[in-house]
Amino acid sequence: DQQVKQNSPSLSVQEGRISILNCDYTNSMFDYFLWYKKYPAEGPTFLISISSIKDKNEDGRFTVFLNKSAKHLSLHIVPSQPGDSAVYFCAASWRGGSEKLVFGKGTKLTVNP
């Protein structure tokens, strides 16, 4: 039972354009969401997070949007840069419960120069 789904295994965009990575979740108890970025041969690194009391969080070129009614979140990268090429993992947590992070399978983003 996959509680966090990233339905697009890959995404390709042009440098300077917007990248939109999507994530859906099924567990309505999740109240905290994170995005991690992973380069080959490295561990994931934290990118940005959002609490369920917000619908948007911004950090530089990265913005995460949360739509609780649709159980959907998205990560926007504007403008995209070749160095953003990596695998992006969405993760969710229930802070009021077990708290463990539940990860999606990841989306491989390629930003073409």
Added chain:
Amino acid sequence: DSGVTQTPKHLITATGQRVTLRCSPRSGDLSVYWYQQSLDQGLQFLIQYYNGEERAKGNILERFSAQQFPDLHSELNLSSLELGDSALYFCASSVGGRASVEQFFGPGTRLTVL
């Protein structure tokens, strides 16, 4: 560099064998987490230790066990290995005991079971 170290980087072994993966958390971090990433899968949470005590358990098989030592480094022991255990194993650490915070990941250990 996240500050989390994992050894070894690669491990090749045979079915039925036992291996130990080692993790040193960032300086000051009290929690250590273990994750498994199999082919085409997301990271699956295995277990969390906080200051030497088991804090949370995920989908960890009975053949697997872990511990955290007084110096806060952790070891993940995998025994009676099967082909399906081949995966990337990541260790992560965080300051406190809450899992829903930014976790810092090591580079992983790639285990191949032949």
